[in-house]
Amino acid sequence: MLLVRLLLLCAIVYILFLVLKSLVLGRKGKSPDATQLGEAMVLDPQCQTYVPKSEAVSREGKYFCSEECAQRYLAARA
Ligand SMILES: [Zn+2]
The missing domain is CATH 1.20.5 (Single alpha-helices involved in coiled-coils or other helix-helix interfaces)
Known part of the structure; x- marks a missing residue:
């Protein structure tokens, strides 16, 4: 056998x-988006939007799509 x-x-x-x-x-x-762009996408915890890391606004280790979102998020948390 x-x-x-x-x-x-x-x-x-x-x-x-x-x-x-x-x-x-x-x-x-x-053509996967992530590898094609060659850039990491980060999630904005305020408006739940994915933005390219280079365009994101960084505040306290978190990334936001705009300065407005960053301020809103940090204000709501404080
Ligand atoms: Zn946002």
Whole structure:
């Protein structure tokens, strides 16, 4: 029964290869926003909006979409 197991193993390896291949091709086809921009998105806890980290306003370790949101958030928390 060793030959059967060997064939079964080959089949599993082949299926895994096909799955991996389709995953790689699938990634090439699509363009994920995060990796395409090459920039992290941060969540504004005040208005629940995602903004690029470079455009975000940083206050006390949190990121906001604008100075207004930062002030509102910190005022509400105080
Ligand atoms: Zn905001």
